[in-house]
Amino acid sequence: MEFILLIKGLIILTIFALSLGIAAYETYFERVIAAYIQDRVGPDRAGPFGILQPLADAGKLFFKEDFIPTLADKGLFIIGPGIAMLTALMSSAVIPFGDTLLIKGQYIPVQGMDVNIGILWVFGIVSLGVYGILIGGWASNNKYSLYGAIRAASQNISYELAMGITLLSVIVVTGSLSIRTIVGLQHGIDWNIFYQPVGFLIFVTCSLAECNRTPFDLPESENELVAGYHTEYGSMKLGLYLFSEYVNMFISSAIIASLFLGAYNYPGMDFVHSFLTGKLGESFGHNLATVLGILVYILKIFFFIFVFMWVRWTLPRFKYDQLMNMAWKWMMPLSIVNLIIVAAAELSPYPLLFNYIGLAIFAFLYFGSRTVYNNKKSKL
Amino acid sequence: MNKGLPQDYLPLLIQFSLALGFVVMTIFASTYLGPRLRSKRKEDPFECGIESQGDARLPMSVKYFLIAILFVLFDVEIIFMYPWAVNFKKLGWFGFTEMLMFVGFLMAGFYYIIKKGVLNWDED
Amino acid sequence: MHFLEIIKNLSLVQWAFYFLSILTLYGALGTILSKNPIHSVIYLVVTFFSISGIYIMLNAQFLAAVNVIVYAGAIMVLFLFVLMFLNLKEESTEMKTSPMLIAAVSTGLLLGLILIATIRKAEITRVNYNDFDPNTGLIETLGMVLYKNYMLPFELVSVLFLVAMSGAILLGKREKGESHF
Numbered sequence: 001m002e003f004i005l006l007i008k009g010l011i012i013l014t015i016f017a018l019s020l021g022i023a024a025y026e027t028y029f030e031r032v033i034a035a036y037i038q039d040r041v042g043p044d045r046a047g048p049f050g051i052l053q054p055l056a057d058a059g060k061l062f063f064k065e066d067f068i069p070t071l072a073d074k075g076l077f078i079i080g081p082g083i084a085m086l087t088a089l090m091s092s093a094v095i096p097f098g099d100t101l102l103i104k105g106q107y108i109p110v111q112g113m114d115v116n117i118g119i120l121w122v123f124g125i126v127s128l129g130v131y132g133i134l135i136g137g138w139a140s141n142n143k144y145s146l147y148g149a150i151r152a153a154s155q156n157i158s159y160e161l162a163m164g165i166t167l168l169s170v171i172v173v174t175g176s177l178s179i180r181t182i183v184g185l186q187h188g189i190d191w192n193i194f195y196q197p198v199g200f201l202i203f204v205t206c207s208l209a210e211c212n213r214t215p216f217d218l219p220e221s222e223n224e225l226v227a228g229y230h231t232e233y234g235s236m237k238l239g240l241y242l243f244s245e246y247v248n249m250f251i252s253s254a255i256i257a258s259l260f261l262g263a264y265n266y267p268g269m270d271f272v273h274s275f276l277t278g279k280l281g282e283s284f285g286h287n288l289a290t291v292l293g294i295l296v297y298i299l300k301i302f303f304f305i306f307v308f309m310w311v312r313w314t315l316p317r318f319k320y321d322q323l324m325n326m327a328w329k330w331m332m333p334l335s336i337v338n339l340i341i342v343a344a345a346e347l348s349p350y351p352l353l354f355n356y357i358g359l360a361i362f363a364f365l366y367f368g369s370r371t372v373y374n375n376k377k378s379k380l
Numbered sequence: 381m382n383k384g385l386p387q388d389y390l391p392l393l394i395q396f397s398l399a400l401g402f403v404v405m406t407i408f409a410s411t412y413l414g415p416r417l418r419s420k421r422k423e424d425p426f427e428c429g430i431e432s433q434g435d436a437r438l439p440m441s442v443k444y445f446l447i448a449i450l451f452v453l454f455d456v457e458i459i460f461m462y463p464w465a466v467n468f469k470k471l472g473w474f475g476f477t478e479m480l481m482f483v484g485f486l487m488a489g490f491y492y493i494i495k496k497g498v499l500n501w502d503e504d
Numbered sequence: 505m506h507f508l509e510i511i512k513n514l515s516l517v518q519w520a521f522y523f524l525s526i527l528t529l530y531g532a533l534g535t536i537l538s539k540n541p542i543h544s545v546i547y548l549v550v551t552f553f554s555i556s557g558i559y560i561m562l563n564a565q566f567l568a569a570v571n572v573i574v575y576a577g578a579i580m581v582l583f584l585f586v587l588m589f590l591n592l593k594e595e596s597t598e599m600k601t602s603p604m605l606i607a608a609v610s611t612g613l614l615l616g617l618i619l620i621a622t623i624r625k626a627e628i629t630r631v632n633y634n635d636f637d638p639n640t641g642l643i644e645t646l647g648m649v650l651y652k653n654y655m656l657p658f659e660l661v662s663v664l665f666l667v668a669m670s671g672a673i674l675l676g677k678r679e680k681g682e683s684h685f
Contacts, residue, residue, distance in 0.1 A: 005390065012398070442676055446672065451581075455578045456665070478658070478659070496677060
């Protein structure tokens with residue numbers, strides 16, 4: 001027991017350090033990708049290829065003046081960014097980063113904790129993430145901050161609904177809330193994305209909105225609200241807000257990859273596992289196969305992080321009414337229709353086939369009725 | 381077979397203390413590392429250069445409030461559906477029709493909301 | 505010395521329980537004692553969070569998650585929104601008149617009395633540790649019970665939601681030509 005807890009502690013420490021490190025280097029990659037898309041040079045001063053840029057940024061932020069406005073609520077002003085960062089860092093414990101490690105004859109899963117309600121834990125922490133922004137914006141006692149905070153909160157809660165319903169359609173297929181079980185059922189290339197492509201698209205869109213990334217970054221739209229909820233923040237408190245966004249991006253990429261793309265599963269993994277255990281012995285071969293799985297997972301995460309950035313530098317920002325209409329009038333009904341189709345298909349003898357048939361029928365009905373409606377309108 | 385025990389959550393303590401330690405360290409470090417140059421002008425609420433008028437905590441549009449109420453209702457609905465989704469295969473078509481009725485009632489409410497124009501942000 | 509002995513001999517479960525209880529009470533006291541309503545809301549979130557911890561200790565894992573998602577994540581956000589609507593500068597003067605104060609105190613005392621009486625009357629059934637199923641509080645068991653035995657109440661809940669929804673719209677949505685209030 002003690003031994004397992006020690007290994008678990010080491011795994012958590014590694015994952016924690018990894019998520020912070022990746023989040024730090026996301027800022028660098030964001031600039032590099034932005035520069036590439038806009039045909040600029042990008043960061044190239046700090047170290048070779050500007051690779052030390054995140055360190056330089058952090059150093060700069062630490063040595064900035066850390067000031068608190070006179071009219072602000074002092075305590076809440078300080079704990080606001082703290083809550084934002086804390087909620088961002090808490091959810092990585094339940095993500096299964098790899099299969100099991102074989103140490104001293106015991107199989108230990110590469111995961112902080114495998115709990116019965118895994119995905120609900122992430123969902124709960126995400127719903128608490130609103131507080132960091134709401135408290136910070138309110139405590140600043142600045143009109144821009146307050147409006148940014150209110151916008152962020154209502155945007156987050158609106159997209160949380162569609163996200164939750166999409167999550168349900170994943171659970172209907174897998175029948176468990178534990179992320180490890182969900183991942184385990186997507187063995188090889190039996191990934192959930194093939195069973196519910198619509199759910200995947202809704203989930204990715206909602207994750208973009210939950211992370212307050214462009215095109216959903218209304219809370220910090222600089223042409224309306226200066227800097228949104230962190231207008232009054234400076235120094236590392238601002239740093240925590242910005243950093244928590246990048247940590248959230250990493251976490252949501254990991255969640256998308258584990259729910260829909262099978263996390264550490266890749267085609268031919270059984271062959272690789274048996275080949276490695278045959279060549280290198282039971283213990284070392286198994287561990288090496290697990291490490292390969294972890295690398296595959298991290299590759300998938302990086303792909304989604306890239307997609308997040310690609311979207312940011314491609315799409316313009318929505319108007320606020322468009323954003324809300326999309327959440328309530330498009331995502332919500334669509335995710336419920338998707339849930340019903342997935343559930344009905346799951347009870348039928350051929351889930352994969354019936355799912356696509358259901359989607360086709362729905363698309364036919366929707367576009368057909370729209371054409372009829374438009375024809376009637378034009379006749380009148 | 382035990383499907384889950386409170387002991388599963390022990391690693392959470394490690395995670396929580398790590399995260400809390402990181403946050404507290406960062407906030408403390410930034411408080412003591414930076415310079416301190418106080419001035420009245422600087423510590424006023426920022427309002428693009430002009431002096432700020434009145435209190436910042438103004439009442440807002442009632443739409444945000446309605447969104448929050450509707451969110452609570454739909455969130456509870458989604459929570460009700462989790463135990464169903466987990467037992468989905470055991471409950472079969474019976475559970476499916478049961479849930480279809482539940483969702484049907486809610487969608488009736490949703491239709492009412494849409495028709496009432498509660499979610500139209502571009503009009504008053 | 506005796507007290508120190510007790511502290512030394514506490515098991516991990518007891519440590520966790522006492523820590524969570526103290527946190528819960530701290531949050532609850534903070535909620536009613538802080539002057540600023542926004543601070544009260546934050547304290548209440550702390551209370552809910554520690555209650556979730558106690559649920560986890562009882563192995564009611566789904567309940568713990570629901571408590572965090574619905575109470576801490578949804579209802580408290582609604583509270584914050586409502587508080588941001590109100591003008592907090594105006595101190596409420598209602599509570600300062602003596603009839604109000606007397607009414608509040610007597611109601612509180614009565615409620616407390618009822619609570620104590622109920623607890624004294626209640627029969628606490630002891631659970632046998634040896635044949636108790638630890639999966640009782642988990643989501644799988646809960647779902648089977650809810651959707652098999654309690655089907656009608658569950659469907660009625662959706663009617664309740666419908667009523668709540670239309671009620672909220674009736675209160676919040678201003679019709680054309682209706683006077684402001």
